[in-house]
Amino acid sequence: MVKANEIVADNINSQFDLKTYLESQKSIVEAALDRSLSIRKPEKIYEAMRYSLLAGGKRLRPILCLATCELLGGSTAMALPTACALEMIHTMSLIHDDLPAMDNDDYRRGQLTNHKVYGEDIAILAGDGLLAYAFEYVATQTQQVPAERLVKVITYLSHAVGAEGLVGGQVLDLESEGKNDISAETLTFIHTHKTGALLEACVLSGAVLAGATQIDLERLAQYAQNIGLAFQIIDDILDITATGEELGKTAGKDLKAQKITYPRLWGLEASRQQAQELIDVAIEQLHPYGAKAEPLRAIANYIITRKN
Numbered sequence: 590m591v592k593a594n595e596i597v598a599d600n601i602n603s604q605f606d607l608k609t610y611l612e613s614q615k616s617i618v619e620a621a622l623d624r625s626l627s628i629r630k631p632e633k634i635y636e637a638m639r640y641s642l643l644a645g646g647k648r649l650r651p652i653l654c655l656a657t658c659e660l661l662g663g664s665t666a667m668a669l670p671t672a673c674a675l676e677m678i679h680t681m682s683l684i685h686d687d688l689p690a691m692d693n694d695d696y697r698r699g700q701l702t703n704h705k706v707y708g709e710d711i712a713i714l715a716g717d718g719l720l721a722y723a724f725e726y727v728a729t730q731t732q733q734v735p736a737e738r739l740v741k742v743i744t745y746l747s748h749a750v751g752a753e754g755l756v757g758g759q760v761l762d763l764e765s766e767g768k769n770d771i772s773a774e775t776l777t778f779i780h781t782h783k784t785g786a787l788l789e790a791c792v793l794s795g796a797v798l799a800g801a802t803q804i805d806l807e808r809l810a811q812y813a814q815n816i817g818l819a820f821q822i823i824d825d826i827l828d829i830t831a832t833g834e835e836l837g838k839t840a841g842k843d844l845k846a847q848k849i850t851y852p853r854l855w856g857l858e859a860s861r862q863q864a865q866e867l868i869d870v871a872i873e874q875l876h877p878y879g880a881k882a883e884p885l886r887a888i889a890n891y892i893i894t895r896k897n
């Protein structure tokens with residue numbers, strides 16, 4: 590039985606041991622996140638921030654940032670503060686997404702949502718606190734990286750968070766609820782903004798920290814955009830096919846909220862096929878990097894074989 594947030598990568602046919610790689614990267618990230626935020630005063634807000642930040646999850650976003658930085662010759666130390674900041678931003682988006690005014694969920698990552706434990710007022714503020722702290726953390730904790738690269742990283746992160754990214758995607762998502770005439774183009778707009786933008790920022794910030802060239806950035810942006818959309822298609826499929834225990838959150842929510850999803854537009858099999866095609870295109874972008882890109886290749890395959 591698969592437990593919520595467990596890394597499932599057994600069925601990937603590659604010499605590269607993805608399961609071990611993901612587990613070791615995840616434990617580096619978990620330890621760094623734990624160190625990143627200690628309890629200060631007022632205790633309640635720090636406890637609420639830590640409650641969601643340290644609740645597990647696949648840690649895919651920080652792992653993507655670290656893997657891309659290492660692909661281009663950078664080190665874990667250079668990218669770790671940005672990797673943590675990406676997880677802080679992702680976590681705040683989950684806290685706000687779960688609020689009654691948004692998706693209204695009681696469970697996330699296998700535990701009660703932030704507002705169910707701390708109340709809506711504190712949950713909103715815990716999200717705000719994490720978002721602000723993410724930027725402070727990148728700016729103050731990054732070492733061995735020239736300032737102009739850091740400015741680019743902060744630009745990627747802020748772009749992904751705002752109306753051109755998560756916020757814009759979420760607004761269109763809320764407006765689309767209960768409507769039957771949402772086109773594939775609108776659905777793609779929602780997901781490239783709500784989910785894809787942050788995944789792209791993970792890859793590009795890791796690349797910039799390591800000193801990527803323009804051609805690297807173009808290739809890796811293609812990689813990220815394709816895995817981002819595939820990630821969301823699989824998310825839609827899992828909402829139908831996986832159990833709440835596997836997902837660590839309420840299953841079948843899209844159907845209940847009458848949301849347009851890829852499986853609803855195309856059917857399950859065609860959606861899986863589409864996700865596979867996107868992953869193939871993503872992997873093609875890594876060709877020039879040879880064996881060094883094995884982690885990013887394996888992560889792309891993991892995205893469509895994942896069970897949660």
Ligand code: GRG
Pocket residue numbers: 594645646647648649679681682683685686691698720750751755756759783784821824897
């Ligand atoms: C960013 C200012 C600001 C506000 C947030 C609520 C909101 C605006 C946007 C919603 C963004 C959102 C929740 C998108 C869904 C992304 C997604 C597929 C999340 C699940 O990611 P996983 O599977 O989760 O990687 P784990 O728990 O493994 O980290």
